[in-house]
Amino acid sequence: MAYRPSKQFKKTLLGSGAVLVLAALNAPAAVSFAEEKYHAYKIARPDYTRRYGSWAEVPVPAEYRINAIHAALLHTGKVLLIAGSGNDQKNFDAGTFETILWDPARNAFKKVPTPVDFFCSGHTQLPDGRLLVAGGTARYEVLDGEVKKAGGGMRVKNESPDKEVTLKKGTVFRSPSGIEYVSTSEVTVPRAKREFEISYFASGQMKPWKTKVTAAESRVFVEAREEGPEALTTEAAQYEVVGLTGEDADNVYGLAQKLTTEKQDFQGIKAAYEFDPKAERYVPVAPMKDARWYPTLVGLQDGRVLAVSGLNDVGDVVPGDNEIYDPESKKWTKGPFHYFPTYPALFLTRGGKLLYTGSNAGYGPADKGREPGLWDLETNTFTKLGGLTDPDQLETSASLLLPPAQNQKVMVLGGGGVGESEKSTARTSVIDLSADSPVFTDGPALPQGTRYLSSVLMPDDTVFTSGGSRDYRGRSGSDVLRAQFYDPESNAFTEAAEPTVGRNYHSEALLLPDGRVATFGSDPLYDDEDNTKLGTFEQRIEVFTPPYLHRAGTARPVLGGGSRELDRNGRATFTTEDAGRIVKARLMRPSAVTHTTDVEQRSIALGLTKGSDGVTLTVDVPDDRTLVPPGWYMLFVVDRDGVPSEAQWIQVG
Template sequence: MTPVVATPSPSRQRRRILQATIIVLVVLLGNLPYVGSWASDQYDQWQSHKPDYMRANGRWDIVADSGSRSIHAAMLRTGKVLLMAGSGNDKKNFDAKRFETVLWDPVANTFQKIYTPWDVFCAGHAFLPNGELLIAGGTKAYEVLAQDSPDGKKKEYKGLKDAYLFDPILERFVRTGFLQHARWYPTLVTLANGAVVAVSGLNENGDIDPGNTESYSAASASWIEHPDLRKEFPTYPSLLLAADGRLFFSGANAGYGPASLAARQSGLWNLTNNNFQTVPGLPLPEVNETAGTVMLAPAQDQKVMFIGGGGVGDTQVATDRTAIVDLSRPAPAWVRGPDLSSPKRYPGAVVLPDDTVLVSGGSRRYRAKDTLTAEIYNPVTNTFRQVADPHVGRDYHSEYLLLPDGRVAVFGSNPLSDDNTFDTRVEVYSPPYLYAGTRPVVQGAPTAVTRGTTISFRTSQQVGKVRLIRPGAYTHVTDTEQRSVALPITAQSNGTVTVSVPANPNVLPGDWYMLFVDNGANVPSVATWVQVAQ
């Protein structure tokens, strides 16, 4: 016998549909913030991958997780990136003597652990002319807060005298001569003669260095004291080698130091007679801590930009101001530049092959992870324009490097939080020029060049400009290496380009550089590595 199936009445069907609809609406309304956020994220993802959007704004991609609390990052001549953490701002690692360094290969997107024999955390570094990275100082002891100290007094971090070279070919650290003065939070900067000057930092007792100056000699693998050169700086002072051989202190710094304006005064320091020529006019000089400094391209123009910054110490003050100074003038002075899109401490700044500057990351407050913005500065128009927003906020202990393929890699971030959060994701920005057409190809470029000569190479397209960009070595908003040097075109015919190499070693210090050419429409080649002979 065939069973009889009861058919619901139309009114009962309507009630069931209504009940189901109400349940769905209740669930949606209860989760509306999450649904809205998900939908917004999906739209942003779709929008950011549209070709027209990328041509105008570029694109950010999280490409890896290094697993390392990187404090320092350096672009090596092998195309790999050295990420140094040491104890990584983690006292448990320090007490256990767990010191870490990893080597990232951006092409293979792989990470290799490097044996690290000392706590490189908060050291200083600079490249030698042969491409080795000199690292000096580090952490002898962590700070102890007053409430944790037996005598009720705060103990500061203490510095080390250790110094090492990182060999990019052997991919290992090699011990070299000890510093004359222990340093934690120092700045190292390479001079035209290949010597490396070290200044500032906290010593082995946790006191700010009173102005001791020393330099590293690669020939003797030793540090030489200069008692006639005494200059007090705050820690991690931003120093750049100027065209006349003096060191320019922008006034930007990170961390510790004398509160006096005299020690924080911007100026040009003469290393032959210890004279310090002040550079006046910096707007809001009381908020120059955790600011960025970058030499604009080309380096021959000797223009330096000061970016953002905040109040001394852990104050919550931040500023959106920028300022620009022309060091080629007899009496240089700062003039206010265009404002950033928002106030920023710890801004990352990278000179790009098209002479623009990417400014990204940063924090509106002291070690607060709250700024997801990026903008590009155009030195020709003296304007900023906002571009694609990064996915990861970056503040204290973050690093920014130009890669040989024209992208920018960003690492680290250590905002203040109860669990001492440290972001270990690697994010890469692809600028708009990577979506603007076929890139030129360079062939036959020499691997070594001599200043004051000409060189020739072949290209697949007509060339608009040629740049030698020094690889960065970044930590604590400080990068003394970064500079883009113009190679003027003297001849161009049938795919062969001849350029002149600047003669001034203060403009073009000895080192390995990334050679970029563009096609006249600001589309750059992939870089070719070239060594400028010492």
């Protein structure tokens, strides 16, 4: 139908002499003003919102505005927004690290003390509802041309089998020629490994014991005390630790191969914490063995967590040393070895294998670790999967396990070239893991090439996608102010209302328990199309209300009282006056998202049984924990018109 402005709208637009004068003096400005007013009028119309949905900005008090780098939904219904230093080196240098807890039901905010710089950490939901947060920032990058002092990785050796050695930040290493380098962080080197060797004489008698000592090793970043070419070296050498005496001086030393003024990348930390949603605070747990910046944490079927990739404590991509966290012991152990670029998208699939879609977010060579595949953790075998269009444009792409999870279909959307490439793709691809020989096949194209696309699973089995940019970090004013729904059944996109806030790098989106979608963050490189003004971090929160919540005269189905845990048969029963019109139930895992990477969200179809009394409803949860990993979930029921209830929280053990 044609939209006609109301009388009030016409009066506002044309009834003022001042506006007519303005139009005469500056016709383009007047036309732009008129278009904006008309657009605002059009998208507020009920028939528009019923078809496309609507957007609204959340009022955030100034003291709670934050550079949201990470967003996670907790089983209390609150959203944890983590900035750490927020991609701001001044904050990092000052030790100013931030976390905000947002309650969308009351639009209330709370500051949470943040113990370390969680900027670019990894996170995942634990079975008890806590959020594991691990890694973060130890040092900001220094670009080519800005490095004033030679620096690089120092391997610190300890040959003593009797004690570990801790060298504090600021420890001095001296080269054979007398050049001194200073460590930028504390480093602990374990005891050397002592092994006993047993051998025998020809007569069969045992020879005296022999021992073999293998030096232990840790890494630390060092930089020269002074500027100048004297400190540059690309030759291997041994460095004494200034201040050590006696046996310590003999047993502990440094080895370095390359100390230069080349670009120095970000460096990670080993720290790990659990965020307690009830106490609303971070609780320290054992640190990781490897420092990690830009890691992925993925929950496994037994409740443990696998941490992969990231930049280590000297700024190198962790070469494949992965580790597993046990939420019972609060400790880490060695995991299967495999190399991935940073923030790889890994999904737990039926049977326990992990699918790597090839989606990632940034660091690592273009020709290593970027091919999709299925990873068997038990045998540590990786089977590559083909068929993907534009395989060189997977960086900053979105990936998700399509609903319902039982179908075992995974989708990749958009993406761009490696690094600061101008390339972006409109490609979507879907792989059916239940097929005998799964391969990626092309899905419908996005409206344009898009990096940093946010993709959110919805209770009605659609996928809501929004935002992103065509170019690297929104360069050249390339933010995409569009949104759309993908329907897995029809394999097609339909248009949704357009957001008003651009979202590119460092942006997030997640499903709220009331069925809306909240969007956060954005860190553009520039604030103008000519790339002359440095970008400003986007601190506004915008929430999308889907069409199913705008359907006039349709009340949402309501789930009443019921258990927050499953019985021994994997079932839970609820009361509802709407049992007659409810047609399906979905168990939806809450998001933990950063850098377009959300390996947590999944939607599981549940068995549904209606009681003979007409007011009870029993849901049946699959007992396959590779399909339904342990943890807290949102339970939605959906009526015959596609309208979902508000979520009830339920725990799967």
